Amino acid sequence: MKKELVVGLPKLWVHHLGERLECPGCQYPVITRIIYDVIDELGIEGQTILICSAACGFGIILTTPMDAVGPNHGMGIDVATGVKRLRPDCFVVSFGGDGDIAAIGAGAFVNAAQRAEKYTLIMVNNGHFAMTGGQLAPTTLMGQVTTTTPEGRGPSMGYPARMPEMIATVQGTAYSARGAANTPANYMKTRKYVKRAFQKQLDDVGFSFVEFLSACPTGWHMTPRQSIQWIEEKMIPALPLGEFKNVDSLE
Amino acid sequence: MGERLFVIGNEAIGWGALEAGCEAYIGYPITPQNETTEWFAAEFPKRGKVFIQSQSEVGSINILFGAVATGYRAMTSTSGPGWGLMQEGMSHLTNGEMPCVISLVQRGGPGAGTTRHGQMDYLSAAWGGGNGGYKNIVLTPASVQETYDFVQLAFYLADKYRNPVIVMTDGLLGQMAEPLELRTFDFGPLPKKDWAVRGRVNQPDGVRRAVSAMQGLMPTPPHPPYIAFLELLKVLDEKYERMKEAEVRYETYLTKDADLIIVAYGYTARVSKESLKVARKKGHKVGMIRLQAVWPFPYQIMGDMASKGCRFLVVEDSLGQLVEDVRIGVQGKTEVHLLGALARHDPSDGGMILPDSVLNEIYRLMQ
Numbered sequence: 001m002k003k004e005l006v007v008g009l010p011k012l013w014v015h016h017l018g019e020r021l022e023c024p025g026c027q028y029p030v031i032t033r034i035i036y037d038v039i040d041e042l043g044i045e046g047q048t049i050l051i052c053s054a055a056c057g058f059g060i061i062l063t064t065p066m067d068a069v070g071p072n073h074g075m076g077i078d079v080a081t082g083v084k085r086l087r088p089d090c091f092v093v094s095f096g097g098d099g100d101i102a103a104i105g106a107g108a109f110v111n112a113a114q115r116a117e118k119y120t121l122i123m124v125n126n127g128h129f130a131m132t133g134g135q136l137a138p139t140t141l142m143g144q145v146t147t148t149t150p151e152g153r154g155p156s157m158g159y160p161a162r163m164p165e166m167i168a169t170v171q172g173t174a175y176s177a178r179g180a181a182n183t184p185a186n187y188m189k190t191r192k193y194v195k196r197a198f199q200k201q202l203d204d205v206g207f208s209f210v211e212f213l214s215a216c217p218t219g220w221h222m223t224p225r226q227s228i229q230w231i232e233e234k235m236i237p238a239l240p241l242g243e244f245k246n247v248d249s250l251e
Numbered sequence: 252m253g254e255r256l257f258v259i260g261n262e263a264i265g266w267g268a269l270e271a272g273c274e275a276y277i278g279y280p281i282t283p284q285n286e287t288t289e290w291f292a293a294e295f296p297k298r299g300k301v302f303i304q305s306q307s308e309v310g311s312i313n314i315l316f317g318a319v320a321t322g323y324r325a326m327t328s329t330s331g332p333g334w335g336l337m338q339e340g341m342s343h344l345t346n347g348e349m350p351c352v353i354s355l356v357q358r359g360g361p362g363a364g365t366t367r368h369g370q371m372d373y374l375s376a377a378w379g380g381g382n383g384g385y386k387n388i389v390l391t392p393a394s395v396q397e398t399y400d401f402v403q404l405a406f407y408l409a410d411k412y413r414n415p416v417i418v419m420t421d422g423l424l425g426q427m428a429e430p431l432e433l434r435t436f437d438f439g440p441l442p443k444k445d446w447a448v449r450g451r452v453n454q455p456d457g458v459r460r461a462v463s464a465m466q467g468l469m470p471t472p473p474h475p476p477y478i479a480f481l482e483l484l485k486v487l488d489e490k491y492e493r494m495k496e497a498e499v500r501y502e503t504y505l506t507k508d509a510d511l512i513i514v515a516y517g518y519t520a521r522v523s524k525e526s527l528k529v530a531r532k533k534g535h536k537v538g539m540i541r542l543q544a545v546w547p548f549p550y551q552i553m554g555d556m557a558s559k560g561c562r563f564l565v566v567e568d569s570l571g572q573l574v575e576d577v578r579i580g581v582q583g584k585t586e587v588h589l590l591g592a593l594a595r596h597d598p599s600d601g602g603m604i605l606p607d608s609v610l611n612e613i614y615r616l617m618q
Binding site: 045048061065066067075078079080081082083085086089090091111114 | 274275277301303305306307309310313314315316317318319320321323325339340343347448449450451452453454459460461462463464465469
């Protein structure tokens with residue numbers, strides 16, 4: 001029987017546990033752990049360059065034992081393009097928030113996929129701009145209260161952006177999926193998505209993208225448990241989990 | 252003597268970059284610099300180098316950030332509105348201490364203005380058009396040969412100071428064909444790029460590297476080791492001071508006995524020199540300072556000449572940008588006149604400041 005690691009921290013993780021900056025109940029460390037875990041498994045830590053643009057995920061640059069670049073807000077997609085084109089031998093993961101990728105970086109996002117840039121982009125979606133205090137993001141759910149939708153998001157503020165579905169329609173995209181970690185089963189599925197996305201890069205197929213629904217108790221004014229329930233009851237129905245594209249060739 | 256070509260200024264940028272060992276070019280179409288982008292598209296991929304046509308100038312400048320973060324030499328080029336879009340990136344490249352070259356082929360503005368020549372981006376280049384206040388060396392060639400030479404110099408200076416360098420020409424220099432001699436320069440030794448990201452196993456000491464556009468806000472040990480905002484400011488300030496000390500560049504022409512000094516750069520310097528020669532023949536004591544870099548600015552020589560009683564005439568194809576720096580240099584000790592874009596010979600966007608206009612202004616001031 002094939003053994004699979006289901007508990008314990010990734011090798012890359014442990015030395016830096018004390019330095020993390022996230023709020024209690026935040027799921028950024030969960031997706032970071034999944035990424036590290038898969039990098040561990042694939043044995044590519046030494047070749048990896050992490051790109052973490054300005055958002056809650058920027059903290060990774062402080063603690064990661066891997067080479068890292070910290071660009072400005074929204075620019076992690078373009079910066080990853082530059083890094084990967086100059087170092088095609090390196091494994092490049094760009095890591096950003098939903099404001100980062102679905103709002104200010106949306107043009108870069110679409111065009112990186114159009115050009116079939118061969119790196120992996122992870123979007124951590126907590127449904128709002130968390131770092132700046134909780135404003136509306138393109139991904140905010142209908143009715144969701146943010147500091148710039150005090151009455152809840154209504155149609156006058158548009159509708160939630162579905163980034164993996166959108167990018168799946170682009171020919172340069174090799175892989176697109178949405179995962180969550182609200183249950184152990186979803187955690188394991190998300191881990192599979194991340195691994196498949198990484199494999200597309202290693203196989204030099206095309207652009208690979210995974211969205212992760214991430215709890216933000218601080219920004220949502222909820223307890224960690226309520227946040228997980230919110231993901232289950234509100235986010236997943238609006239932003240369904242699963243794979244939207246998985247191809248081995250772009251032709 | 253090196254191989255000789257007959258090329259336009261926008262192509263000379265490419266030849267200079269190739270000679271300098273540039274490994275990647277990122278660009279977005281904008282007139283009047285499209286020949287640069289097209290040159291790289293034709294010449295770089297076949298040499299195994301990287302050419303990327305980005306989705307916007309915001310894209311260009313940030314892809315450039317990623318490219319140079321790996322330690323390779325890379326550049327982008329733009330004009331007018333594209334330069335406006337790059338300002339946030341310029342500020343962040345400077346914060347992140349990323350050595351790179353940006354070619355700025357000036358056109359007229361504001362807004363779309365004209366797709367042809369102009370010298371209207373002086374202030375945003377020399378004084379920094381992005382947020383936060385920062386300095387970049389701005390080289391201002393006045394011929395196709397000098398464009399080629401200065402692109403090579405720009406790559407050297409960028410690596411020397413770990414700071415972006417701008418090569419600023421204009422639509423006329425970019426579109427104008429002149430003979431070009433391909434030649435190499437030995438600028439001297441450079442520090443190793445031991446800060447670059449290349450994957451931890453590829454680092455000679457096996458220690459990971461981190462580069463960031465958020466220095467001061469987020470500490471990024473161990474390369475570089477700034478832990479507080481003020482430390483970043485001190486490092487940048489010290490760097491700017493070193494540049495001011497060592498990188499002032501200008502050329503003087505018949506200034507020794509001059510009563511009137513023309514100050515110009517780029518195409519208006521070429522034009523002014525023609526007028527100056529005619530004025531000299533008529534016995535007028537006119538000299539010229541041609542700026543080869545507009546930052547750092549040669550305030551010292553402006554002040555010295557003002558103290559000797561020289562008057563100044565600034566010739567620039569704008570409503571007055573360079574003239575502000577000259578005024579700072581002379582510190583009110585003498586008259587500073589401007590012959591600007593309103594002296595163009597034709598109301599259409601093909602209008603230029605021609606030698607006749609400069610000559611008439613010299614005669615008027617020498618009366």
